[in-house]
Amino acid sequence: MLMFSLEMFKDPVEWFGLIAGVIVVISFMMKGEIKMRAVNFVGAVLFIIYGFLIGSISVVLLNFILASVQVYKVIKIGKGKNDEKKDGRVYWPH
Numbered sequence: 001m002l003m004f005s006l007e008m009f010k011d012p013v014e015w016f017g018l019i020a021g022v023i024v025v026i027s028f029m030m031k032g033e034i035k036m037r038a039v040n041f042v043g044a045v046l047f048i049i050y051g052f053l054i055g056s057i058s059v060v061l062l063n064f065i066l067a068s069v070q071v072y073k074v075i076k077i078g079k080g081k082n083d084e085k086k087d088g089r090v091y092w093p094h
Contacts, residue, residue, distance in 0.1 A: 013050070013053045013054060016046065016049070016050050016053065017047070017050040017054070019046065020043050020046035020047045020049075020050050021043070021047075023039060023042055023043035023046060024040060024043035024044070024047070026039060026043075027039035027040035027042075027043055028040070033073075033077065034074055034077060037070045037073055037074050038070070038074065040066070040070050041067050041070040041071065041074075044063040044064075044066045044067035044070065045063075045067055047059060047062075047063040048060050048063045048064055048067065051063060
């Protein structure tokens with residue numbers, strides 16, 4: 001059973017998870033794909049650490065995959081193989 005109380009906010013591990021969540025949310029409000037992905041990567045890494053702290057393999061695995069996707073996409077952008085044009089439209093190959 002899941003219980004919420006103000007006591008949980010005294011736990012530094014919960015604060016760590018909340019900070020990670022705030023960083024991820026902030027990343028989605030950023031302009032510039034590389035900057036957004038870099039900040040999102042930081043949030044995912046913090047969630048990986050949080051997952052280890054709470055003993056949740058699902059949190060660790062999900063955020064490891066998300067962090068890997070962010071690295072892959074930034075590398076792809078750096079090589080000029082981005083699927084989006086400068087105006088934001090997605091290119092669909094024929």
